Amino acid sequence: MPRGGIKRLRTGCHTCKIRKIKCDEARPECERCTSTGRKCDGFSPVFQWKTYKVSTPATVPSPSRGSCHTEEARALHFFQLGVAPWLSGPYPSSFWTHTILQIGTHEPAIRRSVVAMSLLYEDFIGNGRLMPQLRHNMTALRHYNAAIHELKDLTDAHLILLACLLFICIELMQGSESKALGHLEAGLRIIRATPGLRPWVRDTLLPLYQRQSILLLKFGRRDEVDALARPLHVDADFSTLEDARVMTDELYLQIFQLVADGAEYRHGRLRHQPVRADLTAKQHELQCVTQRFRDKVVPLGTYCPQSDDHRLMYLGSLVTLDLCQIGLLTAFETSEMRFDQLLPSYRHIVAHMEEIGTSMIRRNGGSPDRPVFQLETGYLTNILAVILKCRHLPTRLQAYSLLRQYGSTRQGLWETDKMCSICKRVIEIEHDIAWYGLETPMEMGRWNEWPQKEARVCHIIQDYKPNFDNGESHSLYPLMFIMRDGQGQVYYLDDAITVS
Numbered sequence: 001m002p003r004g005g006i007k008r009l010r011t012g013c014h015t016c017k018i019r020k021i022k023c024d025e026a027r028p029e030c031e032r033c034t035s036t037g038r039k040c041d042g043f044s045p046v047f048q049w050k051t052y053k054v055s056t057p058a059t060v061p062s063p064s065r066g067s068c069h070t071e072e073a074r075a076l077h078f079f080q081l082g083v084a085p086w087l088s089g090p091y092p093s094s095f096w097t098h099t100i101l102q103i104g105t106h107e108p109a110i111r112r113s114v115v116a117m118s119l120l121y122e123d124f125i126g127n128g129r130l131m132p133q134l135r136h137n138m139t140a141l142r143h144y145n146a147a148i149h150e151l152k153d154l155t156d157a158h159l160i161l162l163a164c165l166l167f168i169c170i171e172l173m174q175g176s177e178s179k180a181l182g183h184l185e186a187g188l189r190i191i192r193a194t195p196g197l198r199p200w201v202r203d204t205l206l207p208l209y210q211r212q213s214i215l216l217l218k219f220g221r222r223d224e225v226d227a228l229a230r231p232l233h234v235d236a237d238f239s240t241l242e243d244a245r246v247m248t249d250e251l252y253l254q255i256f257q258l259v260a261d262g263a264e265y266r267h268g269r270l271r272h273q274p275v276r277a278d279l280t281a282k283q284h285e286l287q288c289v290t291q292r293f294r295d296k297v298v299p300l301g302t303y304c305p306q307s308d309d310h311r312l313m314y315l316g317s318l319v320t321l322d323l324c325q326i327g328l329l330t331a332f333e334t335s336e337m338r339f340d341q342l343l344p345s346y347r348h349i350v351a352h353m354e355e356i357g358t359s360m361i362r363r364n365g366g367s368p369d370r371p372v373f374q375l376e377t378g379y380l381t382n383i384l385a386v387i388l389k390c391r392h393l394p395t396r397l398q399a400y401s402l403l404r405q406y407g408s409t410r411q412g413l414w415e416t417d418k419m420c421s422i423c424k425r426v427i428e429i430e431h432d433i434a435w436y437g438l439e440t441p442m443e444m445g446r447w448n449e450w451p452q453k454e455a456r457v458c459h460i461i462q463d464y465k466p467n468f469d470n471g472e473s474h475s476l477y478p479l480m481f482i483m484r485d486g487q488g489q490v491y492y493l494d495d496a497i498t499v500s
Contacts, residue, residue: 079118089376109150113166357406
């Protein structure tokens with residue numbers, strides 16, 4: 001039993017704690033260590049990370065109480081109730097609803113960033129802005145600038161990683177892809193330069209960065225992404241659905257990198273060349289890993305607790321594995337006809353995504369309104385994979401309906417309305433039907449027909465910045481479709497879509 005009157009110190013440096021002596025807590029290195037020639041291993045954040053895994057709500061001051069400014073308190077309250085539950089998309093995450101708010105109570109840079117996000121989100125709702133800009137919301141801008149200023153005083157790389165993630169959110173909400181990608185690359189450089197990531201970073205932040213890094217691959221910026229690739233522990237047991245989701249996400253990232261490498265073979269300058277031996281070897285290796293992962297994930301659905309949250313994670317892992325298999329089978333495929341053979345997988349994905357969408361709405365209070373912004377793009381990108389490559393018209397229209405019903409206004413870098421317009425245009429071209437502004441096409445004469453080989457879109461190159469028509473309420477987005485003629489020769493078709 002401890003002796004009475006002894007105060008147990010919990011805020012000293014790591015070295016003094018190990019030596020079980022009182023630390024003078026001088027920063028950045030305590031004098032108790034340096035005066036004896038020892039290396040001071042630094043200090044932990046003042047909050048206790050273990051408490052963030054519990055389900056009790058974070059303490060957020062009410063707007064009527066004076067522990068912080070009323071404006072800030074109201075924004076934090078709104079973030080907790082109206083923003084955080086949606087940021088992770090369809091999959092549950094206590095990181096946004098609890099952890100980040102608890103960290104913000106001690107770290108001004110984090111709190112200010114959360115307030116700026118909350119105020120921008122309100123712009124989505126209150127002013128109907130598709131891409132709210134900081135220059136239109138001076139209060140949000142003030143908090144964002146204050147967060148950047150506070151960040152200069154942070155020395156803990158793990159907290160800087162967290163701040164970078166919030167900055168990514170703020171820039172994505174504004175449609176500032178270059179700034180968002182800059183913050184993402186900065187975060188990945190920190191991950192690469194920080195050996196021995198703390199458990200909470202490895203378990204929470206690293207998976208978030210891995211999923212966001214797919215953005216860099218889409219823009220051909222993969223140097224920092226390659227640093228994330230870790231050996232896949234194919235023989236490890238998936239004891240929980242959380243483990244399964246993390247591991248399947250890592251697998252998906254590596255397969256997406258392979259698919260990016262295969263673009264030149266599918267419709268680029270190498271389409272008539274044999275695929276490099278190292279790429280085919282990687283393809284075979286990842287096919288084996290995908291099958292092993294599936295063998296481990298499928299049984300989890302039978303004996304894990306079937307709450308909504310567990311069911312969502314289970315279905316999400318199955319969808320990811322289906323997409324992994326499709327990606328591997330078509331990574332170097334020069335014929336779009338190969339996708340027709342994968343219809344059973346596409347149907348499975350659509351069925352799972354329909355259940356995920358209804359569960360997501362039910363988990364967040366049953367609101368029929370679509371969420372406004374999500375950082376996680378899983379729902380949109382999974383559905384797009386079906387709409388753009390599954391040429392079975394009933395299945396792709398069912399997927400399109402799910403995207404309209406459950407897709408948020410903006411997911412990461414993508415606007416759902418814009419992506420729906422692109423999908424409609426692809427369907428018009430491939431099936432030779434017209435929508436006439438409705439949500440289902442009018443001409444159904446080709447309903448049961450598959451598109452001709454020369455009518456299929458191989459790839460889409462889109463301009464992320466609109467051309468605004470003077471005096472019009474819509475934006476014009478140029479597109480370029482990569483197509484193949486009857487002889488298999490690649491050509492480019494210029495097109496455009498309008499988004500109101």
